[in-house]
Amino acid sequence: MDDKKKRQSMILYVIIAIAAIVALNSVVYPNMQRATVKDVSYDQMLDQVDEDQVEKLVFNTGSNQITYTLKDEANVTYRTTYFPNDNTLVDRLKQHNVNFSAKQEDQSSGLWLYFLLSYGLPIIIFVGIGWWLNRRMKKAMGEDGPSMSFGSGFGMGGGLGKSSAKEVKGEETGVTFKDVAGQDEAKESLEEIVSFLKKPEKYNEIGARCPRGALLVGPPGTGKTLMAKAVAGEAGVPFFQISGSEFVEMFVGRGAAKVRDLFKQANEKAPCIVFIDEIDAVGKKRDMSINSNDEREQTLNQLLSEMDGFDNHKGIVVLAATNRPETLDPALLRPGRFDRRIPVELPDLTGREAILKIHANDVKMEPGIDLGIVARSTPGASGADLANIINEAALRAVRNGRKRVTQEDLLESVDVVIAGEKKKSTVLSQHEKEVVAYHETGHAIVAATQKGAAPVTKITIVPRTSGALGFTMQVEEDEHFLTTRTEAKQKIATLCGGRAAEELIFGEMTTGASNDIEKATQVARAMVTQYGMSDKFGMVALGQQRSRYLGGGQELACSDGTAQEVDAEVERLVEEGHQTALKILKDHRFKLHEIAHYLQKKETITGDEFMKMFTRDDGFAPNLPRVDDAK
Incomplete structure (x- = not known):
C-alpha cells in the first residue's frame, strides 16, 4: 500500500472515531452524568443541611462550586454554586456536624483532562483497534504491511486485491x-x-x-x-x-x-x-x-x-x-x-519404463533390476502412480531391514498400489478361503482359454486393504491401443469367471463378484452406446462421455424407450459372457478343482505355476508337489 492510501486509511479511521465520540458525548455521557450528579439550588442545599441530611461537603474554590453527598444517597453527588458573602454557612455546617473541606481546583488542567478522557482516549482506542484488525487480516491473507485500503472501496481493498x-x-x-x-x-x-x-x-x-x-x-x-x-x-x-x-x-x-x-x-x-x-x-x-x-x-x-x-x-x-x-x-x-x-495423457509402455528409471535414480537398488516387468504390470498408471510404486518399494526394503530395493519389493509395491496392503487382521474361515480360491481360479482359467487374452501373471487369495479378498493379475505382453469386439466379449467372459465358478462348484452366489459385475456391465454398456459393437443398434452413438479424464462414465443421450432397449442389450451381452464362462469351467472342471486346492494351500501362485498346472496332461505339475502334499 502506498503512502497516499495509508493517509486515506488513517484519515477515515479518525473521522469514524470522532463521529462515534461525538455521539457518545452527546447522548451517552450526559445521560450517565445526569444519573450520578444532580444540580440543585443554594437554598435547597441549605435546607438539606438544616435537616441533617448532608454527610460530606467540599468547597471547590477554583470554580466557586460546592459538591456534597447525602447520608441516604451516598452514590449521588449534588452540586450547587457557592456564594462567598454568606458568612453563616461554615457555622451552620459545624452546628449540624457536617464533614466539610476545601480544595483548589485548576480549571485548565480539569479541562484538559476532560478532553483527554472524552475525546483523546477513545480516538486512540479506535485507531488501535483498527490497526489490530488490519494486522490480523494481513496475517490471514499471508501478506505484509497494511491490508485494508479505504481509498479503493470501503472495508476491503489493497492487500486483498494482491x-x-x-x-x-x-x-x-x-x-x-x-x-x-x-x-x-x-x-x-x-x-x-x-x-x-x-x-x-x-x-x-x-x-x-x-x-x-x-x-x-x-x-x-x-x-x-x-x-x-x-x-x-x-x-x-x-x-x-x-x-x-x-x-x-x-x-x-x-x-x-x-x-x-x-x-x-x-x-x-x-x-x-x-x-x-x-x-x-x-x-x-x-x-x-x-x-x-x-x-x-x-x-x-x-x-x-x-x-x-x-x-x-x-x-x-x-x-x-x-x-x-x-x-x-x-x-x-x-x-x-x-x-x-x-x-498430457497417461504414458504408454515405453513412457512408463522411462518414468520408472527417472524415479529409480533417487533410490538405491540391487543390480539387475528389470523395470520393464513393472512397466508391463502397470497399464493405465500415471507418472504419480509410478513414483509411488518406487517409493513403496523403498519403504518395504527398509521395513525388511535391507539397504537396497529388490525386484520382489518392486513387484509387491505394484500389488500395494493396485489392491492395497496385505490385510493381516482379516482371517478368512476355511470355507470362505475355499470360495475365494475357486473364484480367482475361475477368472484365471477363463482368461487362459481366451485366444489373444492377456496372460495370467499372478493369482492370490490374500485379503487387501482395498477390500479385495483376492485378485487375478493379467499383464499384456505388448501395448494395445485398439480393442476388437471379440476381445471385449472375452473380457466380459473373464470377469464372469469368478461368479461362474461359485455357481458351478457350490451352487450358490456370494458378494465377492460385485466388482466383477460392475466392470462387466461397464464394458458391455460401452460396446452398445459408445463403440457401436451391438448388432441391434449398429453404429449409433447412444451416450455421451462425462469427464473423460476423471472417469465420469457414460450418460445416455436417447429416448426412454431406446434406453430400455439399451439396458436389455447390455444384459444380453453380460449373460452371454456368463454362459461362456460356465461352459469353459465345465469343460475344465478337473483343472478348476486341482488349481483351486493348490491355491488354497499356497495362497499366492505365479502365472508360470498356474500355466504349468493348467497345460500338463498327467494331472500333476512337474517340479511341483502333488496337491495333497502342497504346503
Whole structure:
C-alpha cells in the first residue's frame, strides 16, 4: 500500500472515531452524568443541611462550586454554586456536624483532562483497534504491511486485491525437460515456446508471434505442473504459479483485482511464464442461470481481458492445466488466448519404463533390476502412480531391514498400489478361503482359454486393504491401443469367471463378484452406446462421455424407450459372457478343482505355476508337489 492510501486509511479511521465520540458525548455521557450528579439550588442545599441530611461537603474554590453527598444517597453527588458573602454557612455546617473541606481546583488542567478522557482516549482506542484488525487480516491473507485500503472501496481493498502467485526464478525451479519422461509429444509442443522465450528476435524477424497461452489437459498425476516448471527451467525465465481457486473471493471484484495484479507483475518481469493450475475453478462456462456466480464471472472476464491486452512480444506466456477441459468457457479456448491445447495423457509402455528409471535414480537398488516387468504390470498408471510404486518399494526394503530395493519389493509395491496392503487382521474361515480360491481360479482359467487374452501373471487369495479378498493379475505382453469386439466379449467372459465358478462348484452366489459385475456391465454398456459393437443398434452413438479424464462414465443421450432397449442389450451381452464362462469351467472342471486346492494351500501362485498346472496332461505339475502334499 502506498503512502497516499495509508493517509486515506488513517484519515477515515479518525473521522469514524470522532463521529462515534461525538455521539457518545452527546447522548451517552450526559445521560450517565445526569444519573450520578444532580444540580440543585443554594437554598435547597441549605435546607438539606438544616435537616441533617448532608454527610460530606467540599468547597471547590477554583470554580466557586460546592459538591456534597447525602447520608441516604451516598452514590449521588449534588452540586450547587457557592456564594462567598454568606458568612453563616461554615457555622451552620459545624452546628449540624457536617464533614466539610476545601480544595483548589485548576480549571485548565480539569479541562484538559476532560478532553483527554472524552475525546483523546477513545480516538486512540479506535485507531488501535483498527490497526489490530488490519494486522490480523494481513496475517490471514499471508501478506505484509497494511491490508485494508479505504481509498479503493470501503472495508476491503489493497492487500486483498494482491495476487498470491508464487514467483520462482527459472533456474530455481530445479526442473528441466530431462526430468520429464513419457510425454514426448507434449515436450515437443512446448519446446517451441521455450525457443521463443530464449530467442524472441528470431521469431520477430519473420513476423511470427509466440502463442499467448497453452492449455495442458490430461488425467490427474500425469505431470502437467511438472511440465510447466520444466518450460520455465529450460527457458530460464521467472515462473509465476497460482491455483485457479485462489482467484475466487467472497467479495465481488476482489478476484478480478488479483488477476490485474498478477498480469501487472508478469509485465514487469517479462519475459516470464504465468502458470494457472486447475483453471476450471475460475474458467467455467458462463450461463444465464439465476445461480450464476457474479464474482467468478467478473474474475473470468478480467482474465479474458488481460490475455487479450498484454503484449506477447515481450515474452509473456500463460500456461494452464485442467482435468476438465469440457467445462471451460469457449471464449477462453479461442485462438488468441489459449492458442494451443496440449494433451498430457497417461504414458504408454515405453513412457512408463522411462518414468520408472527417472524415479529409480533417487533410490538405491540391487543390480539387475528389470523395470520393464513393472512397466508391463502397470497399464493405465500415471507418472504419480509410478513414483509411488518406487517409493513403496523403498519403504518395504527398509521395513525388511535391507539397504537396497529388490525386484520382489518392486513387484509387491505394484500389488500395494493396485489392491492395497496385505490385510493381516482379516482371517478368512476355511470355507470362505475355499470360495475365494475357486473364484480367482475361475477368472484365471477363463482368461487362459481366451485366444489373444492377456496372460495370467499372478493369482492370490490374500485379503487387501482395498477390500479385495483376492485378485487375478493379467499383464499384456505388448501395448494395445485398439480393442476388437471379440476381445471385449472375452473380457466380459473373464470377469464372469469368478461368479461362474461359485455357481458351478457350490451352487450358490456370494458378494465377492460385485466388482466383477460392475466392470462387466461397464464394458458391455460401452460396446452398445459408445463403440457401436451391438448388432441391434449398429453404429449409433447412444451416450455421451462425462469427464473423460476423471472417469465420469457414460450418460445416455436417447429416448426412454431406446434406453430400455439399451439396458436389455447390455444384459444380453453380460449373460452371454456368463454362459461362456460356465461352459469353459465345465469343460475344465478337473483343472478348476486341482488349481483351486493348490491355491488354497499356497495362497499366492505365479502365472508360470498356474500355466504349468493348467497345460500338463498327467494331472500333476512337474517340479511341483502333488496337491495333497502342497504346503
